[in-house]
Amino acid sequence: MGAYGAYVWTCFALTALVLVICEWRASSRHRQICREIEVRVKALGEKQ
Amino acid sequence: MWKFLHKLASPPHFYGLAVRLIPWFAVPGFLLIAYGAYAGLFVAPPDYQQGDAFRIIYVHVPSAYLSVMAYMVMAVSAGIGLIWRMKLAHAVAAGAAPLGAWFTFLALATGSIWGRPMWGTWWEWGDPRLTSELVLLFLYFGYMALRGAIDDTAKADRASAVLALVGAVNVPIIHFSVEWWSSLHQGPTLFKEGGPAIDNAMLYPLLAMILGFTFVFGGLLLRRVRTEVLYRERRTRWVRELVFSAAGIK
Numbered sequence: 269m270g271a272y273g274a275y276v277w278t279c280f281a282l283t284a285l286v287l288v289i290c291e292w293r294a295s296s297r298h299r300q301i302c303r304e305i306e307v308r309v310k311a312l313g314e315k316q
Numbered sequence: 317m318w319k320f321l322h323k324l325a326s327p328p329h330f331y332g333l334a335v336r337l338i339p340w341f342a343v344p345g346f347l348l349i350a351y352g353a354y355a356g357l358f359v360a361p362p363d364y365q366q367g368d369a370f371r372i373i374y375v376h377v378p379s380a381y382l383s384v385m386a387y388m389v390m391a392v393s394a395g396i397g398l399i400w401r402m403k404l405a406h407a408v409a410a411g412a413a414p415l416g417a418w419f420t421f422l423a424l425a426t427g428s429i430w431g432r433p434m435w436g437t438w439w440e441w442g443d444p445r446l447t448s449e450l451v452l453l454f455l456y457f458g459y460m461a462l463r464g465a466i467d468d469t470a471k472a473d474r475a476s477a478v479l480a481l482v483g484a485v486n487v488p489i490i491h492f493s494v495e496w497w498s499s500l501h502q503g504p505t506l507f508k509e510g511g512p513a514i515d516n517a518m519l520y521p522l523l524a525m526i527l528g529f530t531f532v533f534g535g536l537l538l539r540r541v542r543t544e545v546l547y548r549e550r551r552t553r554w555v556r557e558l559v560f561s562a563a564g565i566k
Binding site: 269272279290297302306308 | 349353357367368369371372374375376379414415418419421422425426429430432433532536539540542543546547550555556559560562
């Protein structure tokens with residue numbers, strides 16, 4: 269890569285990081301919503 | 317056709333379909349990106365003017381293309397939701413916004429890093445392509461902030477849809493900015509008269525990256541919309557049954 273190595277590798281690393289963050293955010297949000305629904309339905313069941 | 321669309325708009329049907337489709341987007345997407353990144357970094361020859369710095373094109377162009385495509389998905393879905401009052405369309409728009417914002421950030425960041433050795437500057441305020449892309453990022457932020465500020469989902473859907481549609485005027489500005497005004501940014505490389513202005517050894521990895529990014533975006537969008545559907549339908553019986561069967565609770 270010569271003198272441009274730092275620029276090129278930074279861009280590729282940043283891209284990989286963003287893809288990982290997008291993947292992680294999608295998974296964590298899904299788990300969070302599922303947990304919220306579980307807790308809510310359990311609370312409703314206990315009330316009844 | 318209408319029957320298919322009507323069925324697709326049904327949340328339980330869409331949820332099941334999304335779960336089945338996600339791997340068909342994710343796996344080819346990551347394989348294409350792996351090939352494109354390897355060929356772009358190690359196989360494609362250096363550019364005669366830019367040397368190895370041109371390799372940034374393999375991440376910059378796909379992210380820039382997706383930043384605009386995600387906005388188009390968002391605006392069209394918001395329009396469909398607004399006109400036909402289809403809740404699923406609003407869920408698609410809500411799912412596309414954060415992804416679009418991430419890809420816009422990536423396009424701006426990689427463009428800025430590429431600009432430093434080529435133009436001698438990280439940023440140029442007078443450049444129409446850079447500025448219109450930055451406006452796109454602010455439109456995504458505005459859309460998400462507006463949705464987050466309104467508690468009522470139906471009202472949030474309508475207000476954010478109007479913003480998404482108004483902001484769509486920025487899409488042709490981004491695309492044609494390099495032709496309409498004098499710009500530091502280079503003109504079109506792929507979609508120009510007489511075919512792509514790039515050698516095949518450089519072109520194929522780029523096409524693989526663009527296709528790979530599109531597949532990955534499709535997979536991520538399906539995942540986000542699936543979650544959005546689950547949240548919106550959280551009071552319905554099918555969602556309760558689904559969540560409890562997934563958790564192994566009877």
